[in-house]
Amino acid sequence: MQNKKYWLGILPHVYYAQQKGKALLYNTKTGAHILTDSKLIITLLEQMHEKQNLGVIRVEAAISEQHSAFIRESAAKNICFIAEAVENQPKPIQLMPVLNLQRDMEKLQREDDRFIGxxxxxxxxxxxxxxxxxxxxxxxxxxxxxxxxxxxxxxxxxxxxxxxxxxxxxxxxxxxxxxxxxxxxxxxxxxxxxxxxxxxxxxxxxxxxxxxxxxxxxxxxxxxxxxxxxxxxxxxxxxxxxxxxxxxxxxxxxxxxxxxxxxxxxxxxxxxxxxxxxxxxxxxxxxxxxxxxxxxxxxxxxxxxxxxxxxxxxxxxxxxxxxxxxxxxxxxxxxxxxxxxxxxxxxxxxxxxxxxxxxxxxxxxxxxxxxxxxxxxxxxxxxxxxxxxxxxxxxxxxxxxxxxxxxxxxx
Ligand code: SF4
The missing domain is CATH 3.20.20.70 (Aldolase class I)
Structure with missing residues (x-):
């Protein structure tokens, strides 16, 4: 794995929450989860959640042992995926779920003249x-x-x-x-x-x-x-x-x-x-x-x-x-x-x-x-x-x- 680069992505069925120096990754299909207060891991997760990264970041093979343990656990729990980054091949696309209820009540409140009927x-x-x-x-x-x-x-x-x-x-x-x-x-x-x-x-x-x-x-x-x-x-x-x-x-x-x-x-x-x-x-x-x-x-x-x-x-x-x-x-x-x-x-x-x-x-x-x-x-x-x-x-x-x-x- 030395010198190689990898794509690390969070899977779309995973719910992510972060509060007061702790983070929770929750697989909504199985209920498997990871709870962490590691600053290193939380920084990694924050990078994944940056808008431009769309849930996927590039990681080096020579990543720290703490990172490696997290990657192994998250892959085993079907929370993250890891894939080799091949030269000239595009970054994998990860469609992160967006909360978009058909009738967003707050939107209705903003649009005064909108009658739901x-x-x-x-x-x-x-x-x-x-x-x-x-x-x-x-x-x-x-x-x-x-x-x-x-x-x-x-x-x-x-x-x-x-x-x-x-x-x-x-x-x-x-x-x-x-x-x-x-x-x-x-x-x-x-x-x-x-x-x-x-x-x-x-x-x-x-x-x-x-x-x-x-x-x-x-x-x-x-x-x-x-x-x-x-x-x-x-x-x-x-x-x-x-x-x-x-x-x-x-x-x-x-x-x-x-x-x-x-x-x-x-x-x-x-x-x-x-x-x-x-x-x-x-x-x-x-x-x-x-x-x-x-x-x-x-x-x-x-x-x-x-x-x-x-x-x-x-x-x-x-x-x-x-x-x-x-x-x-x-x-x-x-x-x-x-x-x-x-x-x-x-x-x-x-x-x-x-x-x-x-x-x-x-x-x-x-x-x-x-x-x-x-x-x-x-x-x-x-x-x-x-x-x-x-x-x-x-x-x-x-x-x-x-x-x-x-x-x-x-x-
Ligand atoms: S675990 Fe307790 S504090 Fe947290 S959301 Fe549920 S009821 Fe509220």
């Missing part, structure tokens, strides 16, 4: 409609309750979603490629137009998922929604007999969501699922304000957690521009108010605004859809865009970093 409805993917805010449970875990923040949005006044307005809303949603359409309450069985709604949905062949707290289950009315997907929320202390009874009822599309606040409840949820022979259930931790140690022990991520699960390149790109939990989601309340996230401000009201106007407003105002990890300390972290987008847990716990990677920092 009907196509904004294509962003809508997850709609939750709250039929009413009537519910006899106090601080339960129904639709008015944010399951990540343990906050009940129920008011003393009972409002029922105007049925005509609801039908108009469904017509607007017909253009949206929804992945999830949820209908919940309050208590859906107390919705003034519940019978009319069930008949109308069946006639139109629209099958949203109904959501109900197990204590609100009305067995005399359950047959009206047995063709629909149904999610039953269960919190603790749980009413096992109700779970048993719904498990035995003929509800082929029924699933359960156990809302737990600690390890004993986790164990109880698993035991109940087994005892009631539940096949379709999930367990969701909720933050109460008093169970932060449960979150620290079970939810907070370590450096090892982050790199042990492969994060595809398109997901890393998405994390740089939008919030993958909230983007495309809208919550529509019985008075017509619309929020992109139950914990954030109202973005519009469907009595006055078209859904596409509300979606367009959310794109620019950004209460939730484009919330990314650009605050402290995530904005200075190597894993900024490998980590999942911030969720409501971060918001309610009051810190961006639910991890043990960066120094704990309160909001």
């Amino acid at each position: 009907e196509s904004v409805l294509h962003y809508l993917s997850d709609i939750t409609i709250y039929l009413n805010d009537s519910c006899s449970l106090h601080c339960c875990h129904c639709g008015q309750y944010d399951r990540q923040t343990a906050h009940c949005y129920k008011t003393d006044r009972t409002t029922h979603f105007d049925f005509e307005l609801l039908q108009q809303l469904f017509q607007q949603l017909a253009c949206a490629p929804l992945r999830m359409l949820r209908i919940t309450g309050g208590n859906i069985f107390e919705y003034r137009y519940f019978n009319e709604l069930c008949s109308w949905l069946k006639k139109k062949k629209i099958y949203p998922m109904f959501g109900i707290h197990c204590q609100n289950v009305d067995f005399a009315q359950l047959h009206k929604i047995k063709e629909f997907p149904l999610e039953i929320f269960v919190n603790f202390p749980a009413q096992k007999e109700i779970v048993h009874k719904t498990g035995a009822a003929e509800l082929p599309r029924c699933s359960y969501s156990f809302l737990i606040t600690g390890e004993p409840e986790y164990a109880a949820a698993c035991a109940m699922a087994e005892e009631c022979h539940l096949e379709n259930y999930k367990i969701t931790p909720i933050y109460t304000g008093n169970n932060v140690s449960f979150f620290e022990e079970n939810i907070y991520v370590t450096e090892q957690d982050i790199v042990s699960e492969r994060v595809p390149q398109r997901m890393i790109f998405a994390h740089q521009k939008l919030n993958s939990h909230f983007f495309g989601a809208l919550h529509i309340y019985p008075n017509g108010d619309v929020k992109a996230n139950p914990n954030q401000a109202v973005t519009g009201n469907i009595v006055q605004d078209k859904l596409l106007q509300i979606a367009e407003r959310e794109l620019t105002v950004n209460t939730a859809w484009r919330q990314i990890r650009n605050g402290e300390p995530c904005g200075q972290c190597l894993y900024q865009f490998l980590c999942p987008s911030p969720s409501n847990y971060e918001w309610v716990i009051g810190r961006q970093n639910l991890c043990s990677v960066q120094k704990m920092q309160s909001r």
Whole structure:
């Protein structure tokens, strides 16, 4: 290898981040990675990333041992390539990926007169409609309750979603490629137009998922929604007999969501699922304000957690521009108010605004859809865009970093 020259290039599927004297090279195809704080190697990587070098630089054969070790490791992990530089042969072309989302939101904000039009409805993917805010449970875990923040949005006044307005809303949603359409309450069985709604949905062949707290289950009315997907929320202390009874009822599309606040409840949820022979259930931790140690022990991520699960390149790109939990989601309340996230401000009201106007407003105002990890300390972290987008847990716990990677920092 003496006297020879080589091309050293970074491969296009590699995500590169550099922060505070450290660099991370992450193979988005395999999850293999190299973490370095070597000044020598970081200088080499910086040269590769200089605009004119297009990810490829020429290296001498007689390079230092530290460089050689890095080159061997990066080639073995399919992070860099090395090729002999042959006289009169051109430099290999390396097309480095550029973040270029079809609709760059910031570009939209700059172009004031640009109207996105009907196509904004294509962003809508997850709609939750709250039929009413009537519910006899106090601080339960129904639709008015944010399951990540343990906050009940129920008011003393009972409002029922105007049925005509609801039908108009469904017509607007017909253009949206929804992945999830949820209908919940309050208590859906107390919705003034519940019978009319069930008949109308069946006639139109629209099958949203109904959501109900197990204590609100009305067995005399359950047959009206047995063709629909149904999610039953269960919190603790749980009413096992109700779970048993719904498990035995003929509800082929029924699933359960156990809302737990600690390890004993986790164990109880698993035991109940087994005892009631539940096949379709999930367990969701909720933050109460008093169970932060449960979150620290079970939810907070370590450096090892982050790199042990492969994060595809398109997901890393998405994390740089939008919030993958909230983007495309809208919550529509019985008075017509619309929020992109139950914990954030109202973005519009469907009595006055078209859904596409509300979606367009959310794109620019950004209460939730484009919330990314650009605050402290995530904005200075190597894993900024490998980590999942911030969720409501971060918001309610009051810190961006639910991890043990960066120094704990309160909001
Ligand atoms: S500081 Fe933020 S970006 Fe870094 S690992 Fe923690 S949560 Fe992820």
